[in-house]
Amino acid sequence: xxxxxxxxxxxxxxxxxxxxxxxxxxxxxxxxxxxxxxxxxxxxxxxxxxxxxxxxxxxxxxxxxxxxxxxxxxxxxxxxxxxxxxxxxxxxxxxxxxxxxxxxxxxxxxxxxxxxxxxxxxxxxxxxxxxxxxxxxxxxxxxxxxxxxxxxxxxxxxxxxxxxxxxxxxxxxxxxxxxxxxxxxxxxxxxxxxxxxxxxxxxxxxxxxxxxxxxxxxxxxxxxxxxxxxxxxxxxxxxxxxxxxxxxxxxxxxxxxxxxxxxxxxxxxxxxxxxxxxxxxxxxxxxxxxxxxxxxxxxxxxxxxxxxxxxxxxxxxxxxxxxxxxxxxxxxxxxxxxxxxxxxxxxxxxxxxxxxxxxxxxxxxxxxxxxxxxxxxxxxxxx
Numbered sequence: 018x019x020x021x022x023x024x025x026x027x028x029x030x031x032x033x034x035x036x037x038x039x040x041x042x043x044x045x046x047x048x049x050x051x052x053x054x055x056x057x058x059x060x061x062x063x064x065x066x067x068x069x070x071x072x073x074x075x076x077x078x079x080x081x082x083x084x085x086x087x088x089x090x091x092x093x094x095x096x097x098x099x100x101x102x103x104x105x106x107x108x109x110x111x112x113x114x115x116x117x118x119x120x121x122x123x124x125x126x127x128x129x130x131x132x133x134x135x136x137x138x139x140x141x142x143x144x145x146x147x148x149x150x151x152x153x154x155x156x157x158x159x160x161x162x163x164x165x166x167x168x169x170x171x172x173x174x175x176x177x178x179x180x181x182x183x184x185x186x187x188x189x190x191x192x193x194x195x196x197x198x199x200x201x202x203x204x205x206x207x208x209x210x211x212x213x214x215x216x217x218x219x220x221x222x223x224x225x226x227x228x229x230x231x232x233x234x235x236x237x238x239x240x241x242x243x244x245x246x247x248x249x250x251x252x253x254x255x256x257x258x259x260x261x262x263x264x265x266x267x268x269x270x271x272x273x274x275x276x277x278x279x280x281x282x283x284x285x286x287x288x289x290x291x292x293x294x295x296x297x298x299x300x301x302x303x304x305x306x307x308x309x310x311x312x313x314x315x316x317x318x319x320x321x322x323x324x325x326x327x328x329x330x331x332x333x334x335x336x337x338x339x340x341x342x343x344x345x346x347x348x349x350x351x352x353x354x355x356x357x358x359x360x361x362x363x364x365x366x367x368x369x370x371x372x373x374x375x376x377x378x379x380x381x382x383x384x385x386x387x388x389x390x391x392x393x394x395x396x397x398x399x400x
Contacts, residue, residue, distance in 0.1 A: 039194045044166040060108045061140040080113045101160040107144035143182040150180045186266035202334030209293035211364025214319045221356035223364045231389035233276045284325035295367025298339035340366040
């Protein structure tokens with residue numbers, strides 16, 4: 018599975034269907050790129066204008082009122098008529114999603130300010146929800162935009178409900194298809210596994226595998242620092258600075274793609290081979306406050322890995338259970354390796370929480386250290 022074709026957005030629908038997101042690279046011509054960029058700026062304008070109106074009314078404006086107000090804004094700024102109407106409606110939806118998210122943070126006791134107006138270049142997506150697009154062969158047609166070449170790495174299975182056009186910081190463009198599909202349960206394996214994530218090894222499982230921590234950020238750090246220094250030396254507003262900004266963005270994009278590819282393949286292996294997967298319920302935000310380990314913890318992306326495990330398991334009819342991480346490495350003291358001991362205890366807690374029996378291994382297996390490269394190359398912890 019390539020990191021740039023299937024991303025990890027899945028939600029459960031009330032009709033028992035899954036929402037998947039397929040991500041493909043698109044190649045707009047210079048003329049189409051200019052149109053896309055203009056539409057993004059118009060979306061930014063309407064976002065700011067609706068936020069201004071919300072502030073004027075001191076919060077009395079409703080989402081429905083704002084939706085109706087878009088008609089007046091088309092008279093105020095006739096260029097808005099160039100943008101497909103559903104795209105403008107989704108800008109309003111995005112604003113109110115931000116309003117609700119801010120309110121939830123306040124409710125949770127977080128100190129937050131007000132929503133900010135968005136500067137030039139901030140808007141990155143055009144959301145064609147339900148209509149305004151058509152995919153035929155290697156060409157994507159967008160209403161009010163035109164035809165765009167698309168590279169389909171894999172077939173799209175299910176009913177396409179919408180498409181989001183996104184411009185990355187590197188300047189590359191992508192189409193993200195939101196697809197409704199039926200869950201596809203995998204055949205039962207009658208196997209369970211416990212997984213302990215860590216810094217030295219990315220993970221150790223209850224069957225004795227220890228996966229090397231790929232340390233993608235650490236390995237890319239020198240190059241990223243060099244690109245940052247070059248950017249700081251360029252004159253603000255110059256063409257050379259923009260070229261260097263894109264080079265830096267591409268370095269970050271490569272890092273993200275490498276990490277996602279590794280996490281996708283590793284999570285696929287466990288979901289394909291185990292009916293039951295037990296992991297620790299980690300508070301990663303709190304753990305990252307340890308300044309000595311913060312970079313390694315965030316580089317490892319444990320949270321994203323567990324998120325991938327969870328949604329893939331749901332779609333495949335598997336079960337992922339999160340257990341209390343406290344003291345997982347202190348039990349089963351006859352076992353020498355701390356991480357392996359933790360993985361066994363995680364499995365034990367996961368099974369016992371469901372009232373299922375836990376049968377410990379008769380003997381400690383020989384721990385097998387598996388390089389991260391074998392995950393990327395072969396797609397599983399075995400060569």
